[in-house]
Amino acid sequence: xxxxxxxxxxxxxxxxxxxxxxxxxxxxxxxxxxxxxxxxxxxxxxxxxxxxxxxxxxxxxxxxxxxxxxxxxxxxxxxxxxxxxxxxxxxxxxxxxxxxxxxxxxxxxxxxxxxxxxxxxxxxxxxxxxxxxxxxxxxxxxxxxxxxxxxxxxxx
Amino acid sequence: xxxxxxxxxxxxxxxxxxxxxxxxxxxxxxxxxxxxxxxxxxxxxxxxxxxxxxxxxxxxxxxxxxxxxxxxxxxxxxxxxxxxxxxxxxxxxxxxxxxxxxxxxxxxxxxxxxxxxxxxxxxxxxxxxxxxxxxxxxxxxxxxxxxxxxxxxxxxxxxxxxxxxxxxxxxxxxxxxxxxxxxxxxxxxxxxxxxxxxxxxxxxxxxxxxxxxxxxxxxxxxxxxxxxxxxxxxxxxxxxxxxxxxxxxxxxxxxxxxxxxxxxxxxxxx
Numbered sequence: 077x078x079x080x081x082x083x084x085x086x087x088x089x090x091x092x093x094x095x096x097x098x099x100x101x102x103x104x105x106x107x108x109x110x111x112x113x114x115x116x117x118x119x120x121x122x123x124x125x126x127x128x129x130x131x132x133x134x135x136x137x138x139x140x141x142x143x144x145x146x147x148x149x150x151x152x153x154x155x156x157x158x159x160x161x162x163x164x165x166x167x168x169x170x171x172x173x174x175x176x177x178x179x180x181x182x183x184x185x186x187x188x189x190x191x192x193x194x195x196x197x198x199x200x201x202x203x204x205x206x207x208x209x210x211x212x213x214x215x216x217x218x219x220x221x222x223x224x225x226x227x228x229x230x231x232x
Numbered sequence: 233x234x235x236x237x238x239x240x241x242x243x244x245x246x247x248x249x250x251x252x253x254x255x256x257x258x259x260x261x262x263x264x265x266x267x268x269x270x271x272x273x274x275x276x277x278x279x280x281x282x283x284x285x286x287x288x289x290x291x292x293x294x295x296x297x298x299x300x301x302x303x304x305x306x307x308x309x310x311x312x313x314x315x316x317x318x319x320x321x322x323x324x325x326x327x328x329x330x331x332x333x334x335x336x337x338x339x340x341x342x343x344x345x346x347x348x349x350x351x352x353x354x355x356x357x358x359x360x361x362x363x364x365x366x367x368x369x370x371x372x373x374x375x376x377x378x379x380x381x382x383x384x385x386x387x388x389x390x391x392x393x394x395x396x397x398x399x400x401x402x403x404x405x406x407x408x409x410x411x412x413x414x415x416x417x418x419x420x421x422x423x424x425x426x427x428x429x430x431x432x433x434x435x436x437x438x439x440x441x442x443x444x445x446x447x448x449x450x451x452x453x454x455x456x457x458x459x460x461x462x463x464x465x466x467x468x469x470x471x472x473x474x475x476x477x478x479x480x481x482x483x484x485x486x487x488x489x490x491x492x493x494x495x496x497x498x499x500x501x502x
Contacts, residue, residue: 078254078373079256079373079374079377080254080255080256080257080258080259080260080374081256081257081258081259082258082259082260082263082264082372082374082375082378083374083375083377083378083381084378085259085264085378086263086264086267086369086374086375086378086379087378087379087381087382089264089267089268089271089378090325090329090378090379090382091382092271093271093274093275093325093329094318094321094322094325096275096279097275097278097321097322097324097325098317098318098321098322100275100279100282100283101275101278101279101282101321101324102282102301102320102321102324104282104283104285105278105281105282105285105297105298105301106301106305106320108285108286108287109298109301109302111287112287112288115287
């Protein structure tokens with residue numbers, strides 16, 4: 077154990093090494109490592125956020141799908157209802173139309189019957205008149221008894 | 233053999249000195265050159281990695297360096313709570329430099345001295361019997377005390393910057409024993425001062441001697457193993473070398489940790 081100037085030399089060397097490390101080794105390395113740690117943390121946070129976004133999106137998609145299905149069901153129900161309504165309306169319309177046609181036909185028939193009766197009556201009257209004429213020709217003057225004949229005619 | 237062995241050991245334990253007369257201004261050129269080369273290797277590797285450090289896809293060397301830096305950084309952050317730009321680089325330098333110096337212990341004990349003798353004889357015509365080369369700088373008290381005394385200066389510097397010059401001087405006389413009243417303070421002042429001086433001196437001495445003792449004894453045992461017959465050297469040499477891997481790392485780590493602890497104590501208020 078002997079102390080000499082080596083100690084001073086070593087101390088100077090040591091000081092230079094420390095200074096150099098402090099200046100050129102430590103700051104760039106630790107800065108880089110801190111930055112990397114930050115970047116990794118950011119990346120993890122972003123990934124977490126992405127996962128949450130994805131979950132939210134999936135939930136929204138499911139919601140919208142369910143809504144769409146519900147809407148579709150509602151539409152189908154409404155359409156069915158409307159269709160049956162249309163059918164009912166058509167049936168009603170057909171029924172009234174039919175009834176109307178029948179009524180018209182009846183009325184026409186009645187009229188025809190009436191007209192036939194009228195013509196029948198006229199024919200019967202004229203037959204009766206012609207018959208009576210033939211009978212009366214001998215006794216009655218057509219011109220003399222015109223009023224009478226007209227009143228008989230009207231009575232038929 | 234006995235005188236031969238003694239001579240061999242003596243030869244291995246002699247420094248390569250800048251002058252044969254001795255005296256304070258003698259330099260241990262072996263300690264100096266080896267530690268300087270190792271220091272430059274440390275700086276070159278770490279600075280080049282720091283310069284080319286990539287945030288993405290770091291290479292193996294960069295990851296290795298990052299592991300060391302992170303280890304030091306974690307220790308510093310756990311122990312030292314004040315803000316300081318110096319302490320972490322200081323701790324890193326201490327750890328790596330001491331580790332590299334200690335690693336020289338794992339080289340074959342005769343390798344570098346024989347190279348030195350051959351170079352000295354071939355190029356400078358030096359007498360091989362008087363060419364000395366001790367390859368483990370941390371087995372030189374000058375190297376270990378150079379670091380521990382620098383650490384002590386840092387302790388004083390940190391104390392003064394944290395508490396002010398007046399605060400530091402005041403603390404030298406008022407801690408660890410706190411007194412109530414003027415009379416007791418005056419009585420306790422010299423006691424406190426003595427305690428503080430012992431504490432201040434004990435730190436660098438224990439730091440330096442712990443490292444020196446471990447490395448010196450390790451070196452000595454390697455030298456003794458080298459005296460065994462060649463065929464049997466590995467029986468002791470291999471286990472000791474393997475064990476020594478632990479020792480050199482541990483000693484570097486302990487020196488670094490204690491430095492951080494001392495400096496954190498220095499900035500704390502009593």
